[in-house]
Amino acid sequence: MAFTDKQVALVDGSYESFKQNLSGYSILFYTIILEKAPAAKDLFSFLKNGVQDSPQLQAHAEKVFGLVRNAAVQLRATGQIVLGDASLGAIHVQKGVVDPHFVVVKEALLKTIKEASGDKWSDELSTAWELSYDGLSTAIKKAMN
């Protein structure tokens, strides 16, 4: 099934809601990740002092959500996802990221978007984010091999 304009619009709209409170939603995102995978704290250089409000933490979270949003645009345009940054695979291998981590980040991303989108949350919105995240994850995992 092709990715639609509507799905891109849903992802775009909720991404904008996320950015409106980047500080709060970034903290929520990291908090959920560390709840599910406490050991992930040691993977991220910028989490050494725990989850705290900082421009650095926000910048990393914004990058991840931004790449997933970009994946939605690519799915609509070409039906596939090409990594803009070919080094993403190597970075994740080097940091010791393994497959189950992608599930943890996915759940945290969806919960964060659910919070950010409030009463605009729907199954359709969720599915659009899931397809984009899964496609991007597959591309990163391929680059990791």
Ligand code: HEM
């Ligand atoms: C680094 C994106 C999944 C752990 C990075 C970087 C990007 C990125 C852009 C470069 C540095 C930065 O700006 O943050 C993504 C995307 C993912 C994904 C789009 C999923 C679609 C994961 C997963 C983990 C992970 C599942 C494991 C929990 C890391 C770590 C770094 C990193 C530890 C290095 C951070 C540091 O500088 O200390 N990732 N990532 N990533 N990623 Fe991911």
Ligand code: ISQ
């Ligand atoms: C995955 N990769 C890079 C940065 C991240 C920030 C927050 C959560 C997951 C991440």
